[in-house]
Amino acid sequence: MQNETSFTVGKQHLNKGQADQGLEDVGNNGAASGPETKKRRVEGSSGALTATSSDLYLDTINRHMLDFDFEKVCSVSLSNLNVYACLVCGKYFQGRGRQSHAYFHSLHEDHHVFINLHTLKVYVLPDGYEVKDSSLNDIKYVLHPTFTEDQVARLDQNIKHSYDLNNKKYLPGFVGLNNVKANDYVNIIIQALAHIPPLRDYFILQNFNHRSELVQRFSTLVRKIWNPRAFKGQVSPHELLQEISNASDKRFKLAEQSDPVEFLSWFLNALHKDLGGTRKRDSSIIYKIFQGELKLEQQSVIVKEKADEEERLLFDFDREIRTTTNPFLYLTLDLPPPPLFQDEVEKNIIPQVSLNTILTKFDGRSSQESGGMLRRYHLKRLPNYLVFHIKRFTKNNWAAEKNPTIVNFPIKNIDMREYLEDPDTDIGTFYDLIANICHEGKPGKGNGIYKVHVQHRGKDQWYQIQDLIVEEINAQMIFLSESYIQIWEKKRQTSL
Numbered sequence: 001m002q003n004e005t006s007f008t009v010g011k012q013h014l015n016k017g018q019a020d021q022g023l024e025d026v027g028n029n030g031a032a033s034g035p036e037t038k039k040r041r042v043e044g045s046s047g048a049l050t051a052t053s054s055d056l057y058l059d060t061i062n063r064h065m066l067d068f069d070f071e072k073v074c075s076v077s078l079s080n081l082n083v084y085a086c087l088v089c090g091k092y093f094q095g096r097g098r099q100s101h102a103y104f105h106s107l108h109e110d111h112h113v114f115i116n117l118h119t120l121k122v123y124v125l126p127d128g129y130e131v132k133d134s135s136l137n138d139i140k141y142v143l144h145p146t147f148t149e150d151q152v153a154r155l156d157q158n159i160k161h162s163y164d165l166n167n168k169k170y171l172p173g174f175v176g177l178n179n180v181k182a183n184d185y186v187n188i189i190i191q192a193l194a195h196i197p198p199l200r201d202y203f204i205l206q207n208f209n210h211r212s213e214l215v216q217r218f219s220t221l222v223r224k225i226w227n228p229r230a231f232k233g234q235v236s237p238h239e240l241l242q243e244i245s246n247a248s249d250k251r252f253k254l255a256e257q258s259d260p261v262e263f264l265s266w267f268l269n270a271l272h273k274d275l276g277g278t279r280k281r282d283s284s285i286i287y288k289i290f291q292g293e294l295k296l297e298q299q300s301v302i303v304k305e306k307a308d309e310e311e312r313l314l315f316d317f318d319r320e321i322r323t324t325t326n327p328f329l330y331l332t333l334d335l336p337p338p339p340l341f342q343d344e345v346e347k348n349i350i351p352q353v354s355l356n357t358i359l360t361k362f363d364g365r366s367s368q369e370s371g372g373m374l375r376r377y378h379l380k381r382l383p384n385y386l387v388f389h390i391k392r393f394t395k396n397n398w399a400a401e402k403n404p405t406i407v408n409f410p411i412k413n414i415d416m417r418e419y420l421e422d423p424d425t426d427i428g429t430f431y432d433l434i435a436n437i438c439h440e441g442k443p444g445k446g447n448g449i450y451k452v453h454v455q456h457r458g459k460d461q462w463y464q465i466q467d468l469i470v471e472e473i474n475a476q477m478i479f480l481s482e483s484y485i486q487i488w489e490k491k492r493q494t495s496l
Contacts, residue, residue: 056131057112057124061139063165065090068143069178069224069236072117076101084114087122087139096123120144142231145223152201155226157458162228170233173226174456176468178236181255184467186244188452189264190218190237191465192435192487194225195454196385202285212274213243234468257445260437260485261330261389268329281327290329292383294362295421298322299374313367315374325380330387330485333358334368335403355409358390362419378421386416386431386488393443402443407483409433411475414488431488438481453478 067090073080074094082095084102088111093102096114106112106125113131115122120140122131161169173195177187194200203219204226217240224235241254247270252258268286277284281291299321315321335358338351360366364378394401410433417429434455441448451466453473464473 056133058131058133058135060111061087061113062089063139063231066139066142066231067236068117070238071242072239074101083117084123085117086111087113087115092117096125096128098126115139115143117143138229141229142227144220145227145229147204147223147226149205152204155200156197156456158228159456159458162230162233164233165231168233170230171456171470172228172230174454174463174465174470175225175230176234176465176470177225178234178238179467180236180238180241182257182446183237183241183254184450185258185260185263186241186252187237187467188437188450188465189260189267189485190221190240191225191452191454192437192485194222195435196289196487196489198384199285199289200226212247214240214247214270215274217243218271259393260450264387264485265329286329287327289385290383290387291327292379292386293325293327293381294331295364295378295380296324296326297376297378298324301369301372301374313369313374315367315376330389331362332389332391334361334391335405335407338403338405351405352408353405355407355414358407359416359419364419364421379416379419380421382416382420382427382429382490384490385434386490388486388488390483390486392439392482392484400443402439404482406480408479409483409486411478413491428490428492430491432491433478433486434489435485435487436478436481436483437485439484440482450484451481453481 066085066087068085071080072083072092074083075091077094079094083092084094084096085092086102086105086109089109091105093105093114094100096102102114103126106114112124112126113122114125115136120143122133122136123129124131155173158172161171163169177190179187200222203222206219208216208219221235221237221240224230244252244267245254248266251266252263268290272284272286275284275286277287282288297315299315299319302316302319333355336351336353361368362377362379364376367374367376369375390407392403392405394403412432414431414433415429416431417423420429423429436453438451438453439448440451449466451464453462453464455462462473462475462478464471
């Protein structure tokens with residue numbers, strides 16, 4: 001049945017003089033395709049060909065059927081070359097020539113308006129002429145959202161809700177992502193990255209036509225998340241998920257939950273490489289945002305008789321200490337082991353630890369033993385955005401285990417100065433939390449769920465997002481979650 005809203009939109013624009021707009025014939029040397037078409041043409045006073053509203057078939061477009069989030073392949077041939085979307089039913093077809101799937105669809109289903117998913121040009125089939133009409137601009141924008149620098153600069157301050165085709169309100173930037181099968185581990189990483197201003201702005205404003213499919217699809221998804229003129233108040237990451245599976249050689253799949261930390265590490269490095277990044281500092285936007293440096297000191301362990309645990313972790317300065325400087329994109333923080341034996345009362349007490357306590361790993365003094373080596377770490381350079389991986393899961397020979405310890409942390413103003421080897425008052429050492437990813441449930445693939453907390457800066461309001469569910473959350477509730485990944489933003493220094 002014809003959609004009434006779409007009919008009204010098409011008619012409104014046509015009544016504003018659009019019927020007087022010249023049409024560019026592009027098929028069959030400018031001639032009509034045949035008597036089977038419904039196209040009627042009249043000759044104006046100037047002798048130019050003009051079209052009535054039924055000529056353009058714009059009143060048959062059904063915007064409620066349009067969904068441009070899925071992979072752009074022909075529904076018949078599965079080819080991704082020269083694909084068009086039928087603006088009546090939303091299906092994808094290859095080509096528009098006389099032998100094409102789109103051409104036959106227009107004849108068999110009486111659907112006549114098609115848009116090229118790459119060029120955004122709209123054609124009427126089977127006639128083959130292009131339609132240039134301002135009433136189609138909203139469809140083109142949903143297919144490929146674009147922003148000016150001024151609009152991007154105001155994204156974080158926007159507190160105005162938008163409305164989708166069903167008149168349901170949503171807040172641009174804080175929309176749900178479909179969990180196609182088991183991709184919640186991807187969704188929360190994408191949501192977190194889409195709220196890092198320099199990364200978001202870069203992927204919204206830059207032209208990536210000559211970059212990899214992974215870069216292009218991530219850019220498109222970020223634009224859609226922040227789209228203020230969407231047809232629906234949620235987005236499907238299907239296109240990006242397909243490319244992630246391809247680019248990772250099926251390491252990350254749609255139908256199988258994976259570790260968000262492993263995915264984040266792979267994704268950042270893949271984007272860095274595809275953007276032309278090298279091993280050099282600041283060679284891509286990824287390194288400019290996330291890369292820091294730490295000093296690692298290592299020494300082999302020599303077992304000493306009658307040495308207690310504290311003495312075992314002391315470096316022997318009479319033996320060689322190997323020192324290296326390594327770049328990092330995130331820091332792994334180790335949780336203290338939970339109590340092994342608990343009585344009935346203790347089982348109801350959740351162990352807690354402060355963020356500062358687990359950060360002492362990087363103070364240059366604390367040592368850890370692993371694989372017969374003593375190691376200690378000291379930060380040499382802090383990145384603009386600091387990512388913490390709170391190591392919550394471990395594996396043994398039988399099963400995966402989860403450490404339930406709650407990490408206590410401030411939302412704002414953590415000071416990283418004491419973990420720097422050479423503190424410098426000019427570089428800034430204070431950070432504010434901008435994203436918190438947590439895990440709920442049991443360990444193991446598919447046994448738990450991931451959620452992400454992100455902040456709306458203009459409203460100073462935190463949101464909890466789990467796939468399609470977006471809801472406000474009090475900042476105090478974030479502390480109670482089992483944090484797994486955190487992203488912190490370096491504060492700008494203000495002159496006195």
